[in-house]
Amino acid sequence: MDNLDLIKQISITSPGKIVLLVIDGLGGLTHPKTAKTELETASTPNLDRLAAGSTCGLIDPVGPGITPGSTPGHLALFGYDPVKYNIGRGVVAALGIDFDLKPDDIAARGNFCTVDSSGLITDRRAGRIPTEKCTELCRLLDEIKIEGIKLFVRPVREHRFAVVFRGEGLSPEISDSDPQQTGVAPKAIKAQQSTARRTADIANEFIAQTRTILARHHPANMVILRGFSRKPSLPTMGEVYKLKPAAIAAYPMYRGLAKLVGMQLLKTGPAIADEFDTLKQNYAGYDFFFLHIKETDSAGEDGDFDRKVNVIEEIDKALPALTGLKPDVIVVTADHSTPALLKSHSWHPVPILLYSQWCRPDRVGEFTEQACILGGLGRFPATQVMPLAMANALKLAKFGA
Amino acid sequence: MDNLDLIKQISITSPGKIVLLVIDGLGGLTHPKTAKTELETASTPNLDRLAAGSTCGLIDPVGPGITPGSTPGHLALFGYDPVKYNIGRGVVAALGIDFDLKPDDIAARGNFCTVDSSGLITDRRAGRIPTEKCTELCRLLDEIKIEGIKLFVRPVREHRFAVVFRGEGLSPEISDSDPQQTGVAPKAIKAQQSTARRTADIANEFIAQTRTILARHHPANMVILRGFSRKPSLPTMGEVYKLKPAAIAAYPMYRGLAKLVGMQLLKTGPAIADEFDTLKQNYAGYDFFFLHIKETDSAGEDGDFDRKVNVIEEIDKALPALTGLKPDVIVVTADHSTPALLKSHSWHPVPILLYSQWCRPDRVGEFTEQACILGGLGRFPATQVMPLAMANALKLAKFGA
Numbered sequence: 023m024d025n026l027d028l029i030k031q032i033s034i035t036s037p038g039k040i041v042l043l044v045i046d047g048l049g050g051l052t053h054p055k056t057a058k059t060e061l062e063t064a065s066t067p068n069l070d071r072l073a074a075g076s077t078c079g080l081i082d083p084v085g086p087g088i089t090p091g092s093t094p095g096h097l098a099l100f101g102y103d104p105v106k107y108n109i110g111r112g113v114v115a116a117l118g119i120d121f122d123l124k125p126d127d128i129a130a131r132g133n134f135c136t137v138d139s140s141g142l143i144t145d146r147r148a149g150r151i152p153t154e155k156c157t158e159l160c161r162l163l164d165e166i167k168i169e170g171i172k173l174f175v176r177p178v179r180e181h182r183f184a185v186v187f188r189g190e191g192l193s194p195e196i197s198d199s200d201p202q203q204t205g206v207a208p209k210a211i212k213a214q215q216s217t218a219r220r221t222a223d224i225a226n227e228f229i230a231q232t233r234t235i236l237a238r239h240h241p242a243n244m245v246i247l248r249g250f251s252r253k254p255s256l257p258t259m260g261e262v263y264k265l266k267p268a269a270i271a272a273y274p275m276y277r278g279l280a281k282l283v284g285m286q287l288l289k290t291g292p293a294i295a296d297e298f299d300t301l302k303q304n305y306a307g308y309d310f311f312f313l314h315i316k317e318t319d320s321a322g323e324d325g326d327f328d329r330k331v332n333v334i335e336e337i338d339k340a341l342p343a344l345t346g347l348k349p350d351v352i353v354v355t356a357d358h359s360t361p362a363l364l365k366s367h368s369w370h371p372v373p374i375l376l377y378s379q380w381c382r383p384d385r386v387g388e389f390t391e392q393a394c395i396l397g398g399l400g401r402f403p404a405t406q407v408m409p410l411a412m413a414n415a416l417k418l419a420k421f422g423a
Numbered sequence: 424m425d426n427l428d429l430i431k432q433i434s435i436t437s438p439g440k441i442v443l444l445v446i447d448g449l450g451g452l453t454h455p456k457t458a459k460t461e462l463e464t465a466s467t468p469n470l471d472r473l474a475a476g477s478t479c480g481l482i483d484p485v486g487p488g489i490t491p492g493s494t495p496g497h498l499a500l501f502g503y504d505p506v507k508y509n510i511g512r513g514v515v516a517a518l519g520i521d522f523d524l525k526p527d528d529i530a531a532r533g534n535f536c537t538v539d540s541s542g543l544i545t546d547r548r549a550g551r552i553p554t555e556k557c558t559e560l561c562r563l564l565d566e567i568k569i570e571g572i573k574l575f576v577r578p579v580r581e582h583r584f585a586v587v588f589r590g591e592g593l594s595p596e597i598s599d600s601d602p603q604q605t606g607v608a609p610k611a612i613k614a615q616q617s618t619a620r621r622t623a624d625i626a627n628e629f630i631a632q633t634r635t636i637l638a639r640h641h642p643a644n645m646v647i648l649r650g651f652s653r654k655p656s657l658p659t660m661g662e663v664y665k666l667k668p669a670a671i672a673a674y675p676m677y678r679g680l681a682k683l684v685g686m687q688l689l690k691t692g693p694a695i696a697d698e699f700d701t702l703k704q705n706y707a708g709y710d711f712f713f714l715h716i717k718e719t720d721s722a723g724e725d726g727d728f729d730r731k732v733n734v735i736e737e738i739d740k741a742l743p744a745l746t747g748l749k750p751d752v753i754v755v756t757a758d759h760s761t762p763a764l765l766k767s768h769s770w771h772p773v774p775i776l777l778y779s780q781w782c783r784p785d786r787v788g789e790f791t792e793q794a795c796i797l798g799g800l801g802r803f804p805a806t807q808v809m810p811l812a813m814a815n816a817l818k819l820a821k822f823g824a
Contacts, residue, residue, distance in 0.1 A: 080801070084823075086810055087811040087814035090823060091823035091824045105429060371799075391799075395786075395797065401802075
């Protein structure tokens with residue numbers, strides 16, 4: 023039995039409120055000079071006070087050693103097995119730009135690229151054209167007509183775009199045109215099942231027309247597509263947990279993920295303080311809040327240790343706006359680690375604190391990676407965060423007699 | 424999805440090198456006089472220094488409370504689910520003597536035993552005849568001819584031998600002749616599926632001929648067979664991890680296991696220092712090394728606490744030969760515990776240290792069972808050691824977008 027099936031059987035509605043604060047990429051690695059991580063370096067009196075009254079631990083988003091993308095990292099936090107619900111790259115791209123994907127739409131992730139006079143790829147990113155140029159070219163491609171389907175070409179950032187095919191009888195079972203290397207031509211798209219032949223033809227027709235349109239737009243004179251996929255049908259958080267969930271996230275990608283699991287998206291300003299204010303304004307209307315802060319991850323990806331420290335301190339200053347609402351359960355954690363030293367997501371386990379009136383506090387007195395090692399929650403899979411939060415909000419009935 | 428499938432999808436080749444040092448049966452129990460385990464008693468300055476810069480923890484080879492044989496203990500360390508890949512006893516016996524099993528061979532583990540004049544077993548081990556006697560009797564049995572098949576009878580040690588049936592259309596689905604008790608006759612071997620009837624006939628024919636040949640060789644006047652099995656087809660470590668793996672193991676059993684998962688076997692001398700020297704000599708040619716040391720387990724099985732302590736100290740002295748090569752990742756652990764107090768393998772979790780430039784060090788400053796309890800890896804299944812080692816060698820790509 024899937025864990026979600028079990029939880030669905032025993033979840034109950036109760037007045038308790040849960041706030042899940044996701045500090046994206048929070049986990050880090052120690053600075054060579056100080057032997058302290060970003061979180062250990064930051065001055066975080068509010069988080070430390072909260073940790074002292076909480077039970078703490080470390081989570082693995084997908085599994086030990088596995089570096090998660092944002093999608094599996096978040097799905098695991100929401101309680102969904104991220105390997106079972108592996109979301110295609112095309113869908114992730116569409117979600118990331120807030121595109122309203124319909125259940126039968128086929129989405130692909132596209133790159134503008136450069137090809138030489140023989141049609142061989144010389145740059146898979148077309149010199150990273152500016153987003154404005156990408157937007158302009160997407161407008162041209164969006165005009166392409168293919169019989170029987172509706173086409174959407176939308177810019178993402180720099181050379182990246184999303185393309186969505188809408189129509190009857192389409193299939194995501196088609197291969198990439200992106201050969202993932204230079205010096206070769208883009209590949210013809212092939213059906214991986216006989217039922218996908220028409221979709222392959224349509225995708226190849228789109229590429230053929232694109233080639234003509236882009237011929238004079240060097241360096242962005244061609245496209246490569248990958249990750250054809252359809253929005254998966256996930257049970258909503260309302261169905262599984264009987265919650266009325268809301269998402270506060272400034273970045274489109276995370277709004278898209280929240281929508282995928284049935285959360286209501288709340289309008290919010292881009293600053294950290296804005297997001298906490300949005301929580302306060304909407305606190306009465308929901309019993310579960312996913313509050314996502316992106317800047318820690320961005321600083322980590324940029325390799326900017328100090329900026330990541332500063333963002334953590336800014337979050338700590340904003341925290342009383344959250345704790346002042348006195349939620350029944352507060353979870354503070356992340357979707358994955360993004361150590362500034364690695365300049366990328368990583369596999370390192372992520373610190374977590376869970377506060378509730380009914381948690382059994384441990385001896386952890388500060389919110390750091392080191393302290394969380396000794397926490398009462400131990401080290402555990404991120405998919406178990408939601409059941410724990412639900413239990414602490416008295417939203418899970420007894421299992422078995 | 425099997426964990427190996429996931430790892431196979433995301434594993435990449437990189438220049439990083441991994442050394443997995445398996446100190447067989449390392450975990451122990453505390454001596455009643457000192458309250459220290461074998462590892463805690465040993466003076467291990469090199470292991471302690473390595474642990475201080477590593478992340479540490481405890482692994483369960485199969486699961487809490489489960490005492491593993493050598494085969495599941497090692498398969499788990501190599502990342503293979505030891506319950507899913509449960510290797511038959513006959514195959515283990517053949518691997519243990521370096522027999523070159525073909526994919527369709529059926530192997531069984533045999534005992535020379537003693538039967539009385541009515542054919543009832545009086546000693547399942549024939550008084551533990553010396554290995555020389557066993558070898559002599561196996562040579563006699565190896566001459567048995569059965570139409571349509573080729574037969575191999577090979578001594579293991581004392582009363583133990585391996586028998587291999589090679590031919591067309593054989594099946595491992597046949598029952599044991601070993602009744603696992605005395606006072607009864609050996610059982611007739613039965614087909615467990617209709618397709619196995621011919622194999623059962625062949626095995627019974629082998630036993631009938633054996634009975635005649637051994638009639639005058641009291642106390643070894645009969646044999647009992649068990650664990651008919653075929654070599655499983657495991658994905659190789661090359662396929663799963665894209666590694667070029669090599670094994671350094673003086674004992675045949677461990678060479679056999681390494682071969683089963685596709686490792687290259689390196690010629691090595693029997694002493695601990697020999698094995699470390701073999702590592703040095705072959706360091707350039709591979710990116711993964713399994714270095715196996717047997718003597719800790721043998722001392723534990725013999726109940727010789729002090730000898731086990733001495734072996735651990737000898738390994739510690741040899742360790743600089745390994746660390747001096749500066750592998751990207753060093754894992755030191757074991758396939759199971761073998762406490763001298765129990766004189767056998769045991770279920771106790773096994774200390775592990777994982778060193779890499781990218782590990783997140785914890786506060787563990789020595790390599791002992793007690794210290795590892797508080798390590799940053801926590802307590803986790805041994806099947807996750809390889810994903811962690813791969814991640815730390817930067818050999819795993821991000822999962823999902």
